[in-house]
Amino acid sequence: MRAVVRDGYGPVDVLRVATVGDPEPGPGEVVVRVAVASLNMADLDHLLGRPRVARLGTGLLRPNHRRVGIDVAGTVETVGPDVAGLRPGDRVWADLFEDGHGALADRVRAPASALSPLPDGVPFDVAATVPHSGSLALQGLRAAGRIRPGERVLVNGAGGCVGPFAVQIAKARGAVVTAVDHGDKLDLLRELGADEVVDHTREDVTRGDRRWDVVLDIADTRTVPALRRTLAPGGRYVLIARRIGSFAEKALLGPVVGRLTGTRMGVFAWRANRRADLAELAGLLTTGAVVPRIDRRYELADTVEAFRRLGSGAARGKILVVP
Ligand SMILES: NC(=O)c1ccc[n+]([C@@H]2O[C@H](COP(=O)([O-])OP(=O)(O)OC[C@H]3O[C@@H](n4cnc5c(N)ncnc54)[C@H](OP(=O)(O)O)[C@@H]3O)[C@@H](O)[C@H]2O)c1
Structure with a gap:
């Protein structure tokens, strides 16, 4: 079978499509025939080995994966030994x-625990x-707490991979949404x-008179003192971190400034593959409350081009790779 591989950290040129052996599921594992995959900024970070401190987990000199x-x-x-709840033919996402x-x-090949059942009503290209x-x-x-209808929500850095989901989920909760990006x-x-x-x-939203009840910060370009000015009394700020230094600042200084200013500021512990979250997202997809925007589809052989587009910032929606 074909797989995209890389032998070291580096720009997209380190990628190649190789012919590799078919995977065999071990105990607790299954093999999934990929229908569609999509690219995220996290893939690019992983490729480049950034931030460098992340290499403590992903491999110091060479990537573990x-x-x-x-x-x-x-x-x-195919399903390995000791797998309950998944059978050949099941639709899954992860x-x-x-x-x-x-x-x-x-x-x-993936641990069965990483996979969630994909409802029939959600097509593969949407799910991916x-x-x-x-x-x-x-x-x-x-993490910002329950959004009440009519609350003002600011999504900062809304036009990338995560932001369009945040905008639509906040709208589905009845929020009045301000989205910050450019072009x-x-x-x-x-x-x-x-x-x-x-x-x-x-x-600069940190400079005007306007205030928001919830700020979800994906751009991650500003400091706690500046961001505090975006919050209404009782407002809540949550960072989706891109930089370790910024994560540390928001995690340590955010709660202190929040307490002093009658707001809440901080980070959150993200967890991949929470089944309940994927079920909730599936519900939002099937009701049409969230309609993912697809930028382009690439063949597996054109993965390098797909990554170049991701890295250029030109994508308007998610980039799909279809084996
Ligand atoms: N626990 C955690 O917090 C956690 C967990 C996993 C992953 N992550 C990280 O979270 C990030 C997710 O973001 P994403 O995938 O949505 O990134 P993205 O696709 O790069 O989107 C960020 C958007 O912000 C825009 N932008 C750049 N500078 C801005 C500014 N000063 N003000 C407002 N918008 C600005 C960008 O535009 P241009 O690109 O055109 O400049 C882009 O459209 C990834 O880096 C991922 O690694 C965090």
Whole structure:
């Protein structure tokens, strides 16, 4: 079978499509025939080995995992010993971030515990866009506490992989949503239901008079003192971290500043593949409350091109790779 592999950290040129042996499921594992995979910023981070401190977990000099790709939707093909609840032919979806990667392949071996059943009503190409970025958006918003109808929600850095899910989930909760990004991503965000869009190259939301009840920060470019100014009394700020230094600042300083200013500021502990979250996301997909935007589809052989597009920032929606 074919699989996208890499032998070291580096830019997209380290990737190649190789012919490898068919995977055999071990105890507690299954082999999934990949229908569709999608790319996330986390794939690019993993490829580049950034931030460097993450290499403590992913391999200091060389990556522990040669395989690439985390978001997968497909069909269970073979089931190893000691697997309950999954059978060949079952439709499944998963984020393999913590489970060996390898979604960019004809087949992938994964622990059964990483896989969730995919309802029949959710097509594979829609499902593949969701597990990583949809879960981050859902868990990030949840960390801000229950969103009440009419609350003002700011999604900062809304036009990438995670933001479109956050905008649509917040709208589904009845929020009035402001989405911050730039260029023609703002048109996409309006189409997705944002009530207001802000171009960060023209307006600094930390400088105006406006305040929000909830701020979900995906761009991760500002400090706690600046971000505090975006919050209404009792407002809640949650960071989806891109940088270790910023994560530490928000985790340590955020709660202190929050307490002093009558707000809540901080980070959250993200968990991949929470079955309840994927079930909730499936519900949002089937009711049409969340409609993932697909940018382009690439063949497995064109994965390098797919990564180049991801890295260029030009994508307007999720990038799919179809074996
Ligand atoms: N626990 C955690 O917090 C956790 C867990 C897993 C993953 N992550 C990380 O979370 C991140 C998820 O973000 P994502 O995938 O949605 O990233 P993304 O696709 O890069 O989206 C970020 C968006 O923000 C825009 N942007 C850049 N600078 C901005 C600014 N100053 N103000 C407003 N918007 C700005 C970007 O535009 P341009 O690209 O055009 O500049 C882009 O559209 C990934 O880096 C992932 O590794 C965090």
